[in-house]
Amino acid sequence: MAQHQVNYASSAGLPIALTSVDKLVNWGRSNSLWPLTYGLACCAIEMMASGASRYDFDRMGTIFRASPRQADVMILAGTLSKKHSEFARRLYDQMTEPKWVISMGSCANTGGMFNTYATVQGVDRIIPVDIYLPGCAPRPETLQYAMMMLQKKIRKESADMKKNTKQDLTTQTGKRARLI
Amino acid sequence: MRKYVPKDNVQAKSYYTDRFWVAPRVPRSTVEDTHFLAVVEAVGTQANETYVELGQLVIHINPKNNFEVMKTLKEKCGYTQCSEQSAVDYLAQDNEFELFWQLLNINEAKRIRVICRLANGLAIESIEPLYKSANFAEREMFDMFGIKVNNHPFLKRILMPDDWEGNPLLKTYPLQGDEFASWYEVDKIFGKEYRDIIGPENRDPAKIDTEDTKRFSRVGYEVPFGADISEGETKTAIEYSETFLVDYNKNSSKQLDERR
């Protein structure tokens, strides 16, 4: 005879959690965001610091992966030069769905101080961006905050990625670019 | 009439120069140092002009002789390092480039600058067999100025992409790039037909698109995220939170219709 009888119907309630598939899937996705190890310039130093022991990205389930095939998040950390833009886009294309993009630092957001012929004036010209992170360079705490905002965004999304619209790059003329 | 803008030099200039300002010149002196005198003698008649500037010997040569002069300097005078080599664009002035090589003698702790003037369109002989560092320096010169180098082992662009058009350090090259440069990534990744869709680069860091309600909002004219406001917006009264922002002097402030 059981010494301790559990009364499921009493105040503690039934050992059942009610949820939806979306919530469950997004819970899993948002808590294991694996970014691609991909640094472009000085912002990448801050990204490395975020991953290292002092700021410790791992405690958020964010573990840097060295292959785009295993990564969920692309952190564009730094100045994207025009020569490299093709490869950045190729790495983005190689990532499997679902995938998200964080544009880190003024250079990635707008070209920053490099208002020259050789720098892409904002990575959103070639890649749809989810989170823009301002700063030059953003401190590791800020990058972690951006990651938390991305988690928040994912938790609100539908689990079916086809229903989630990517950033549409509205130009001055009001046309829409579908850069899936 | 529109202001005349010279096309052969599109680089930014200072917007104000004093009419009576004379650019200071680096003082030049004749060669007196015994080591430098020996160098001048070794180079001999191949030097057109020699003088000392800031403790460095400057030798002007003909572009045809550059290999022999470098060979003499390396093998007879002990200048074993070529620390820098590049060119200066004087096309607008003289239709010429000025090429320079900066050489270092470690034993004597002396530096030499060898200078030559190369007419536009001519090629220079590579000094890569003498100095390995010239390999990349000459490629960079080719990339940035379009100066061809004869007998270079691998003359190819080094900084810009291989399919790039134009030579960025020429004074005729605009800082923010020509048309090819400004569409480079769009053309390459998506194709030319995406130019219309993606739109031109935004080079103005303070640009505000008032109709873009995804990125901007106006105080007093707030609309939902992404709403279409091309037909004008409606004014909404500014509401202050009663809990956090207490208006102690009730109704004594006035909202201005326009800036004073």
Ligand code: SF4
């Ligand atoms: S935003 Fe600043 S820190 Fe980041 S890559 Fe650009 S210049 Fe470097």
